[in-house]
Amino acid sequence: MHHFRFDQDELYCEKVPLRRLADQVGTPCYVYSHATLNHHFRVFDEAFSNVPHLTCFAMKANSNLAILNLFGSLGGGVDIVSGGELYRARKAGIPADRIVYSGVGKTIQEIDYALKENILMFNIESDLELEAINQRAGELGTRARIALRVNPDVDPKTHPYISTGLKKNKFGIDIEGALRSYARAMELEHVEVLGVDCHIGSQLTDISPFVDALKRLRILIERLEAMGIPVKYLDLGGGLGIVYDQESPPHPHEYADAILRELEGLSCTLIFEPGRVIVGNAGILLTRVLYTKKSASKDFVIVDAGMNDLLRPSLYGSYHQILPVVKSDREIQVVDVVGPICESGDFLARERGLPMVLPGDCLAVMSAGAYGFTMSSNYNSRPRSSEVLVKDDHYFVVRKRETQEDLVRGEWIPTL
Ligand SMILES: Cc1ncc(COP(=O)(O)O)c(C=O)c1O
Known part of the structure; x- marks a missing residue:
């Protein structure tokens, strides 16, 4: 609409x-259109109103201050991928504890900036990034809250340039590797493991890749919990498609129903990073x-x-x-x-x-x-x-x- x-x-x-x-x-x-932005944000957010969650708008989709400010006023946070996006988010009045930080190439300056701002969570995409964040947090006398971005190796069936959850893509850490990385993270003094993150691609018009990814994440979460690693937050990324032409993407309510069905019995706070579907x-x-x-x-x-x-x-x-x-x-x-x-x-x-x-x-x-x-x-x-x-x-x-x-x-x- x-x-x-x-x-x-x-x-x-x-x-x-x-x-x-x-x-x-x-x-x-x-x-x-203000009314459309408002409506789309609310429809998405309210689809999860029965569970603890935070909708972190993926501001790479649209980073105008007025739009970010609107979503902030509706209780939303943002998903950022650079220091520049962090700057914009703060300028727009988004509270730091509603900001998650994704991306494979965070620089030391960007990491320091996010640590000083005390953002909610870094979504870490590689072992070396984990070590770098731990080192910088130690240096700054703080602890970084982190999730690892897991690459579940599912085909999102979208354009290859916006497909991110396949093994051959540069994003995230594969599931087996992630278990080792989580074990390592637990040993590090200056990081606090908060959860698991995943984003498989953009403009998905079918619900099944989301469900397949979730099934894999669930198994991972159970294994982590068996290792004594608590999963407080589960960040499911964005990716829901929209109608440009003849597509028939799932409505946010269908998406929410499918996700919540898959997550039954799990008690973590959900984070979403929708971009395209909102704006x-x-x-x-x-x-x-x-x-x-x-x-x-x-x-x-x-x-x-x-x-x-x-x-x-x-x-x-x-x-x-x-x-x-x-x-x-x-x-x-x-x-x-x-x-x-x-x-x-x-x-x-x-x-x-x-x-x-x-x-x-x-x-x-x-x-x-x-x-x-x-x-x-x-x-x-x-x-x-x-x-x-x-x-x-x-x-x-x-x-x-x-x-x-x-x-x-x-x-x-x-x-x-
Ligand atoms: C990590 C991450 N989260 C969220 C999104 C938003 O995706 P979409 O606009 O398809 O919802 C993207 C887009 O590429 C992304 O890379």
């Missing part, structure tokens, strides 16, 4: 017409048509948003629905919607049927709230777009468009 709808012929975000936003804020521009369909990318062009074999619609603004189509071949923000009865044409970047891989849609568009028309690239702005870059020296949060009939620019000055900030020409 989201709040991007046509009223008569105009596409609205809540009660604000997107055409007005394009005129007043400019394009390209990310637009988020994906709560945001769109608004863009304007610059030119149309016919070549011998194709028709192109050239828009002012490119792969630097929304990388997913170029990186994964992802589908995003594209809607004109004002409906027309012009004839349907099959076109490639492409950006201004000097790469043939710069496209938002290929071979797409769209009502004929003209320069100046605005298009909404749907389902762009997750891994949209956060993956954007300055490639081709393009300032990054603005971000707007719509609430009812109001809108707030929650990130202003970068300027050309911003593009060169921090650079200098040395005297050689």
Whole structure:
């Protein structure tokens, strides 16, 4: 359920017409619906309301301060993967005891920062990271609370670039290895073992890989408890898919039912790290048509948003629905919607049927709230777009468009 709808012929975000936003804020521009963000967070969180749990939004999906602040006000925490994300989370007012820290390559500086902030838990991904965190915690006169990220070797049946729970992926520690690592962690003076963590991939549209992973984790937890290692927290990561096109992912309630069934009798606090399912369909990318062009074999619609603004189509071949923000009865044409970047891989849609568009028309690239702005870059020296949060009939620019000055900030020409 989201709040991007046509009223008569105009596409609205809540009660604000997107055409007005394009005129007043400019394009390209990310637009988020407050009501949708609020609804999606609550639906996910409430699906687990019968058990002790913490919903730690995976802020790599969308790290705008206004959005993090909203989830924090709803009782949520965040899953971070860098010192920069920790900084943003704290700026957004997320309490440190609601922050978990994942990622295979935490630097010493990042570890120190997280230790000083006293975050809830490090999700450790290798033996050497365990030793490093223990060493840094000792140095800083503290104890790090930790879980080990276990790689359960299950196939999430998603795009290979966003599959993380297979042996061949760089993430986590395999189950046998994890038993040895837990034994080692128990010997270390400056870490406190709190739990088990796992994240198998993103955009999962089937529940069975989650259940398979959980069955394996359960066996591991029983073995750990037999070794006298208590598991206070079980972090099940994120990964629930959304509808971009024709997918039919499980509803958060189905996901919760399947998980809770599998966990019956276990008394740990659950942590979840949902990203896409909360924000994906709560945001769109608004863009304007610059030119149309016919070549011998194709028709192109050239828009002012490119792969630097929304990388997913170029990186994964992802589908995003594209809607004109004002409906027309012009004839349907099959076109490639492409950006201004000097790469043939710069496209938002290929071979797409769209009502004929003209320069100046605005298009909404749907389902762009997750891994949209956060993956954007300055490639081709393009300032990054603005971000707007719509609430009812109001809108707030929650990130202003970068300027050309911003593009060169921090650079200098040395005297050689
Ligand atoms: C460790 C971890 N947790 C959570 C997520 C969020 O995944 P999703 O956006 O599919 O929910 C990711 C995404 O890659 C991740 O790497």
